[in-house]
Amino acid sequence: MFRLMYTIRRFEVTMERAHLEGELYGPFHSSMGQEAVSAGVCSALRLDDVVASTHRGHGHAIAKGAVLGRICAELWGRSTGYCQGKGGSMHIVSMDHGFVGQSPIIGGSGLLATGAALAFDLNREERVAVAFMGDGAVGQGVFHESLNLAAIWRLPVVFVVENNGYAHSFRAEQMQVNPDIASRAAGFGIPGVVVDGIDVFAVREATRTAAARAREGGGPSLIEAKCYRWRGHNLGDAEHLYRAREEVEEARRNDPLERFRAATFDLIPPGVLEEIEAAAEEEIDEAVRFARQSPPPDPLTALEGSF
Amino acid sequence: MFRLMYTIRRFEVTMERAHLEGELYGPFHSSMGQEAVSAGVCSALRLDDVVASTHRGHGHAIAKGAVLGRICAELWGRSTGYCQGKGGSMHIVSMDHGFVGQSPIIGGSGLLATGAALAFDLNREERVAVAFMGDGAVGQGVFHESLNLAAIWRLPVVFVVENNGYAHSFRAEQMQVNPDIASRAAGFGIPGVVVDGIDVFAVREATRTAAARAREGGGPSLIEAKCYRWRGHNLGDAEHLYRAREEVEEARRNDPLERFRAATFDLIPPGVLEEIEAAAEEEIDEAVRFARQSPPPDPLTALEGSF
Amino acid sequence: MREAQADALSADDRVFIMGQELGEYGGVFRATEGLAERFGAHRVRDMPIAEQSMLGAGVGAAIMGMRPIVEVMFMDFIACGMDAIVNHAAKVGYMSGDQMRAPMVIRTQGGSGTHHGSQHSQTLESWFLHVPGLAVVVPFTPSDVKGLFKTSIRVDHPVLFVEHRALYRTRGAVSDPVEPIPLGKGVIRRRGDDVTVVGIGKSVGQAQIAARLLEEEGVSVEVIDLRTLVPLDVDLVLESLAHTHHLVVAHEAVERGGWAGELVSRVVAEGFDELDAPPLRAGSRPVPVPFAKELEAEMIADERLIAQRVRQALGMVEYAP
C-alpha cells in the first residue's frame, strides 16, 4: 500500500513537471493528497473486481494495477498508450486490470459501475464494482438514480465519494445543506459511512466491509472518504480566488504518506520504505522513458473504431 | 373544499364518459380518488402562489381555480381552450390562476416550481411555488436535484408527492427500498412529512405549515400524501395485469369525499352539501356546453408562436 | 417486436431487457408481453423512472460483455438520457482505443397521431446521425423489424432502434426463421420512373400512398426504404436517381435540421449531374407538435405533403417551402 501511495504521489509530481515543461498537453487533474483513498479502496478489491473513475483518475488507475508505462504513453498521446492516444489523461482504461474507465462527466462513474454490477448480478458472478466519485457528483441527479437502482436490485456496488472539500472552486458546504454526503444513503435504504480519507487503513477496512457485503448479495454501500485536494482543480487553476494558501498548507500537514509512516513506525524496519521509494521512482522513470520513446499514433487510426 | 373535491370528481367522471363516447381524444389520466390532495394543498395557498403539475393534473388545475369551461375546451381541442388547442389534457396552463403548467415528463414539475421559487426569491416576493409530483418522480435524478437546489438556496417551494401506490404498473415498493418517500428529505436537510392523502384537512394543514415556512424564508419542504389511484393509469390501461379488482374496491371504500362528509357530519346542516353538488354539476354541464360550442382552432395558428 | 426480442433472449445469454412497464405489464405497446414470465424478471427488468441511469447502466453492463436492450418508452424521454447515449454509449469504445465496446440496442418509438401533445410526439432520430458511434435503425415492415433487430443485437456497437407508434399494429408476412438484414442496405419498395421518394419507417408507407395518388395524375414514383440512417445507403439512392433524375426525401421529423438534409447534401455532392431538378424535402413544420387534430394535421408531414413535393420536384407546381 505504501508502494501504491508513493507511486501515485511521484507519478503526479512527475507528470505535473512534464506538463509545466510543455511536454504534455491537455487538462491535468492531480490527485495529490488523495493517495490513501485510491490505495485503500483498491487494495481491498480482487483483481477481477472493477473500478470506474473520474476526471481525477490517475491514482485510481495506478492503484487498480494499470501499467505505468502505458498510462504515461497515453498521457503523452502515443500509440502505445492504453487508448492509443484516443483517450488522454481523463480517459485511461485498462480492461486487463478491471479499470473500466474514467468519466469526466460528473456522475458518470456511478452509472458505469452500477451497470457493471448489473452484469455481475445477471451472470451470478461474485464480483464487485466500485465507483469513485467526487463530492461534486452529489449535486447530480444521476448520483441518486445510481444509488436507487443499485439499492432496489441489491447490486454489488461500492460508491466511494472522495470528499476533497471542493468541486473546483465550490465548497461542499455550498452544494448541500447536510455536509455529510454519507447521509444521503439512508433515503435509499443502504449503509452510508464516513471514513478518514487520509488513513489508508481506515479506507481499506471500510471498503473491505462494503465489498464483502456486496459480494454476499447484501447490496450497495456508500463510503464518504474525507480528504483534501492539495493541488488546484487542474493545472493552471487560479486557486487563490477561492482558497487561502494557509488553508492548503494546513491541510498538507495531514499527509497520508506521513500518516502511514507514523502508523507503521514500529512495524517496518528502517530502510524498507526507502527501498520501496527508490523502486517506485525507478518504475516511473522507466515509464516516462517508454512514453517518450513510443511513436505517435498513425493519424489514420483516428478514423477507425466508430459507426 | 367540498365543492372543489366534488367538482374534481364529477369532472373526471364526465370527461371519462366523453372520452369513451369518442368525443375526446388523446391520453386521459384520471385523478379520481386523489381529490383531497388537490383540494387540500391548493386551499392552503394564496391566489398568487403558483402550482406546477403532472400528466395527472386536472384536479390540480381545478383546485387552483382555473375556469372549467376553458379546461374543457382545451380537452376538446378547441380555440377557446386555455392553450387554444395546442396543449390538451396533459398541458393545461392558466397563468391567471398561478397554474403554471403540467409537465408529463416525470420530474419536470419539480424543476418548474423550483425555478418559479427562484424568481420569487430574486424579486423578494412572498410567494410560494408548489410542485405536485407522483411517486414515480422519486426515481428521477431531477427530483433530487430540485430538492437540493431548493434546500441550499432556501427557496419557497413545497414539493408534494402524491404517492398513489403506483407509477403505472409499478408499485412504490418496487421502486425504492425505503417505502417512505418523505425519508428522502433528510439527506437534503429539509423537513419531510407523511400525511394521509384521503384526509383533506390533514393535507391542508401540512401544506399550510410548509407554505408558511417557505414564505418566511425557511426554505422548502417535502410532503408525501399517501393516497390511491382509483382508475387505471390512463383510459384503456390493462389494470388487471398488475392489480386485483379487490384491491381497488377495498381502497375505494376509503373515499376522500365520504371522509369529508363523516368529518363534518355534525357541522354542516343537511342539504348544504347537496346544494353544492348541484351547483358543481351545473357548472360542469355549462363547461361542457361551452367546449362543444366553441370552434376548432384555425389550422394556421399551429405555425405561430415558435422560433 | 415481441418475437424478435424473445429470439434474442433465447439465442444469447448475454441479452437482457430493461425498461418501464416491461415485466407484469408487457410494455405499454405490448412488445415484451410474456417475456418476463418466460425468461425471468432478472432478464426482463422493470425499471423505476430514471432514463439516464437506465441507459447508463446499460452501457456499464455492455462494457462487461452483456448485450442490453434498453427501452425508452417515448422517444421524447431520450432527452432525459441523452448524456448516457451521446457521451457514454457512443464514445466509450472509441475512447478506450477499442479495449471495450458498448453493444446495446436502445429501443424507442415516437411520432405523432395519438394526440399526446408536444412532449410525447417528437421524431428525434436525426440528432443521432450527428453522434458518431451509434447505428440508427428505423424499420418499416414487420419482417424488417425482426431482421434488423437480429442484426442490431449482434453488432458490436450501440444501436438506436426506432419504431413508430402507428406501426405497432401493422401486420405482414414474416419468414421463419428470419434472416438478419445487414445495416446500411435500403430497399426499393416500389418501382417507378419519374421521381424517387426516399423515406424510413412510417414515411415509407406514406410515400407509397402518395405514389398511388400520383399514379392517377400520371406520375410514376419509385419508393426507397432506407431502413437505417447510420449507415446511410446513399448508393441505392444514386442508382435510383440515375433512372428517375428527381428526388424527394420524406420524414415526419421537423424538416429543419432533419436527416433529409444529410441525404440531400450527399446526393448533391455525389450525384449532381444526375439531377434534373432540385431535390426537395418533405418534413414537418418547425413548431412543437400541438394537441388538437386540426393543428397537428397542419404541421405534420404526411402523404399529402409528399405528393405536393413530388409535383414541385417535377415542376408541375411551383416550389414553396
Place this chain on the structure above:
Amino acid sequence: MREAQADALSADDRVFIMGQELGEYGGVFRATEGLAERFGAHRVRDMPIAEQSMLGAGVGAAIMGMRPIVEVMFMDFIACGMDAIVNHAAKVGYMSGDQMRAPMVIRTQGGSGTHHGSQHSQTLESWFLHVPGLAVVVPFTPSDVKGLFKTSIRVDHPVLFVEHRALYRTRGAVSDPVEPIPLGKGVIRRRGDDVTVVGIGKSVGQAQIAARLLEEEGVSVEVIDLRTLVPLDVDLVLESLAHTHHLVVAHEAVERGGWAGELVSRVVAEGFDELDAPPLRAGSRPVPVPFAKELEAEMIADERLIAQRVRQALGMVEYAP
C-alpha cells in the same frame, strides 16, 4: 462577454446568471469575472453540478418573468440537461398557447483544440436547429458577441448562445454603446468572386485563412458569417451565389447530420439554377474527438479542409468525401 453580461445585468432587473464557477471564480473562461461582486451573489449564482435542474429552474424562473442567463460550462454537458432545453424551454410557450414565454439565454462553449478528449470537445449546435422553439446564435467577432447578446437577452424566446473556446482571447474593436444585432442576419466578411464559403463562429476565421491561402492560387473567395443558425439567413447566401455560383459550407461539427446539410438543402431547393457545381460541406469526420494532436488534426475540419473543398467545388481537384 463579460461586458455584455454586465450590461444586461445593469439594464434589466429581471436578468440573473446561473452556472458553475461563476461567483468567486468568475467563470472558467473568466466571462463572469467581477460580476458577483458587483451585482451580488443572488444575481450571479454559483450552482452545484446539476445541469438538468439548472436549466429547468431557468425555465421556471423565465416563465415567472425573469430573464435568466444559464451557463453550461462545456457544450458536451448540454446532454445532461437536454430535457430541460428541448422538452421544456423550447416548448412551454407554444404549448401554453402563448400564455407564458421562457425567455432565457443558454450560454455555452464547445469545440476542439484544447485536447480535452471526446467528452469535452464536441460541437453540438446542429441538434438545436431541429428543436423548434429555440434561437441558435454563434458569434464570431467580439463586437458581434456583444451585439448579439444584447438582442438575445431581450428576445421573448429561449436562445442558445454558443461561444468557441478558441475565441475567448480574440480581441477586436467594440463600439460603445454597442448596437443590438438582429437575429437572422448574416454578414459578408470578405468579398470574392469565385466561390462563397459560409461559416459561423470559429469557422469564419478559418474560412478567412483558407481564403488567403486560395488567393495565392488565384481563387477569389467570398466569406459569409451567418451569425445565427436559427433564424438562418438563406437569402444572404443566395444573393452571394448569384455572383459566385459556387458554395462551400464549413463547420467544425461532425459533417454527418450537421447544420451544413440544412443550408445546402435550402440553397439547392431555392437557388438550384444559380449553382454551377454541387455545393460541398467541410465538416469534421464522423468519429468522437480524440485526445492526441495527430489524431485530432486528422478528423477535425480546419482551414486546410475548407481550402480543399473549395478546390473541389471549383473542379480544380476531384471531390472525395
